Amino acid sequence: MKYMIMTFGSAEAGLAAMGKEWMLEMIQFMNKLDEDLKKSGELVSGEGLADGSQAKTVRFENGISVATDGPFAESKESLVGYWIVDVENEDRAIAIASRIVDFVKVPIEVRRVMDAPPDF
Amino acid sequence: MLRELAPQVLGALVRRHGQFDACEDAVQEALLAASQQWRDKSFPEDPRSWLMTVASRRLVDEWRSEGARRRREETAARIEVPGGAAAADHDDTLALLYLCCHPSLSVASQLALTLRAVGGLSTAEIANAFLVPEATMAQRISRAKESIRSAGARFELPSAAEQAERLRVVLHALYLVFNEGYLTSSGPALNRTDLTAEAIRLTRMLHALLPAEGEVAGLLALMLLTEARRPARTLADGSLVPLDEQRRDLWDRAQISEGIALLTRTLGTTSVGPYQMQAAIAAVHDEAPTAAATDWPQILALYDVLERVSPGPVVTLNRAVALAMVHGPGAGLALLGSLDEDPRMSRNHRLEAVRGHLLELAGDQPAAREAYLRAARMSASIPEQRYLVLRAARLA
Numbered sequence: 001m002k003y004m005i006m007t008f009g010s011a012e013a014g015l016a017a018m019g020k021e022w023m024l025e026m027i028q029f030m031n032k033l034d035e036d037l038k039k040s041g042e043l044v045s046g047e048g049l050a051d052g053s054q055a056k057t058v059r060f061e062n063g064i065s066v067a068t069d070g071p072f073a074e075s076k077e078s079l080v081g082y083w084i085v086d087v088e089n090e091d092r093a094i095a096i097a098s099r100i101v102d103f104v105k106v107p108i109e110v111r112r113v114m115d116a117p118p119d120f
Numbered sequence: 121m122l123r124e125l126a127p128q129v130l131g132a133l134v135r136r137h138g139q140f141d142a143c144e145d146a147v148q149e150a151l152l153a154a155s156q157q158w159r160d161k162s163f164p165e166d167p168r169s170w171l172m173t174v175a176s177r178r179l180v181d182e183w184r185s186e187g188a189r190r191r192r193e194e195t196a197a198r199i200e201v202p203g204g205a206a207a208a209d210h211d212d213t214l215a216l217l218y219l220c221c222h223p224s225l226s227v228a229s230q231l232a233l234t235l236r237a238v239g240g241l242s243t244a245e246i247a248n249a250f251l252v253p254e255a256t257m258a259q260r261i262s263r264a265k266e267s268i269r270s271a272g273a274r275f276e277l278p279s280a281a282e283q284a285e286r287l288r289v290v291l292h293a294l295y296l297v298f299n300e301g302y303l304t305s306s307g308p309a310l311n312r313t314d315l316t317a318e319a320i321r322l323t324r325m326l327h328a329l330l331p332a333e334g335e336v337a338g339l340l341a342l343m344l345l346t347e348a349r350r351p352a353r354t355l356a357d358g359s360l361v362p363l364d365e366q367r368r369d370l371w372d373r374a375q376i377s378e379g380i381a382l383l384t385r386t387l388g389t390t391s392v393g394p395y396q397m398q399a400a401i402a403a404v405h406d407e408a409p410t411a412a413a414t415d416w417p418q419i420l421a422l423y424d425v426l427e428r429v430s431p432g433p434v435v436t437l438n439r440a441v442a443l444a445m446v447h448g449p450g451a452g453l454a455l456l457g458s459l460d461e462d463p464r465m466s467r468n469h470r471l472e473a474v475r476g477h478l479l480e481l482a483g484d485q486p487a488a489r490e491a492y493l494r495a496a497r498m499s500a501s502i503p504e505q506r507y508l509v510l511r512a513a514r515l516a
Binding site: 001025038039040042043051084088089112113114115116117118 | 137226227229250251252253257258259260261263299300302360413422480499500501502503504505507
């Protein structure tokens with residue numbers, strides 16, 4: 001079963017809160033994590049996103065769609081990256097997310113990809 | 121044709137060289153070479169020998185390289201092959217199936233390795249079928265081989281004492297391959313490798329090897345009787361059609377006849393198992409000319425047997441539907457109530473979907489609507505979620 005593991009925030013906020021040494025360790029950590037997930041045959045895909053400040057939000061206003069600058073969510077809640085993993089069960093997806101949370105100390109969302117077979 | 125030879129050639133090679141890992145790679149390369157060359161040129165007179173020769177040559181080439189030689193010394197004889205008289209192809213194929221479905225492997229690895237080593241599918245085809253990148257699937261297969269080595273698994277038939285349990289694991293793996301294919305055969309994943317056909321082919325092969333095993337025959341019958349309904353299960357836009365609304369003239373009569381004949385030959389000859397019972401239930405549905413003509417009392421009786429043979433909350437859930445059709449929705453809903461406290465069902469959308477269905481039958485539209493919407497929230501399948509939401513919307 002596939003899960004999306006999502007991280008929120010921004011590099012800037014991370015740097016401000018944790019410092020440069022931590023940022024360097026974080027890069028190492030993320031590289032190692034990607035490598036481990038590739039080795040285990042679980043990584044389907046993963047991407048980092050541009051900073052939320054660069055986002056555009058398209059809204060429906062006065063009967064027409066309008067693009068405005070900035071993310072839809074608060075920038076501290078904005079999606080900054082994700083992995084899609086194909087794992088044996090939810091516990092394994094949570095274990096991967098826990099490994100990230102133990103390092104970054106901020107919440108991570110784990111959500112099932114709609115890849116289940118229908119029932120009949 | 122080509123794929124059918126894969127396990128025989130691999131079995132013979134492993135028997136000769138004792139290196140499952142390297143032999144499996146060599147056979148895979150020989151299959152690839154065959155698929156290119158046999159298309160361009162003529163078909164060889166003896167395809168099996170052709171594959172053996174090409175695969176053996178690949179093995180020798182591999183061993184010639186210095187690095188590989190070292191690796192060979194490290195891995196040699198890790199897969200022990202019992203000596204003695206040469207085993208027949210059918211024993212080799214069986215031994216391969218047991219090896220690929222070794223209990224030390226994760227289920228995902230069992231499926232991948234079985235499809236490659238026994239099914240003869242390429243890594244790209246398997247990756248495509250499971251919607252993961254080829255590199256991910258290649259890694260999964262190579263780790264599965266590592267696990268087999270480190271578990272000290274042997275290329276041989278399990279002992280008589282072990283056989284039943286090991287066969288259960290093999291059947292479960294084949295069942296999951298079928299499900300993966302059957303249930304995702306519609307919607308956005310149209311060009312996927314046909315896992316359903318592959319599962320049927322492998323189960324058919326296993327049935328030919330073990331004709332007296334009732335559960336192997338039962339699983340094959342279940343697959344055929346289920347697959348027969350595939351043309352009616354979905355509309356052109358991928359939306360699901362429930363059993364009672366399917367166009368039965370679209371069902372595949374040949375598959376239904378084959379499944380029923382298989383089941384008739386099998387039932388009563390061995391001890392009853394869950395696959396035989398599920399196949400028997402599928403057969404009753406398939407034999408009904410209309411949904412209204414379904415023999416629900418017989419289905420209920422079969423579920424009673426299934427619950428004795430293989431109890432579990434999913435069986436109880438299905439039995440509740442049969443109970444409702446025989447004794448009214450109230451009886452079915454009461455049985456569903458017994459599952460409310462079952463932690464195995466607490467996040468299972470099917471409980472709520474069935475509850476919605478039975479509440480709808482009972483005429484309680486607002487409660488049915490709520491149940492369908494709860495089920496839709498818990499579903500992890502897009503076509504099913506859409507079906508459930510539309511079902512709820514119909515009751516608004």
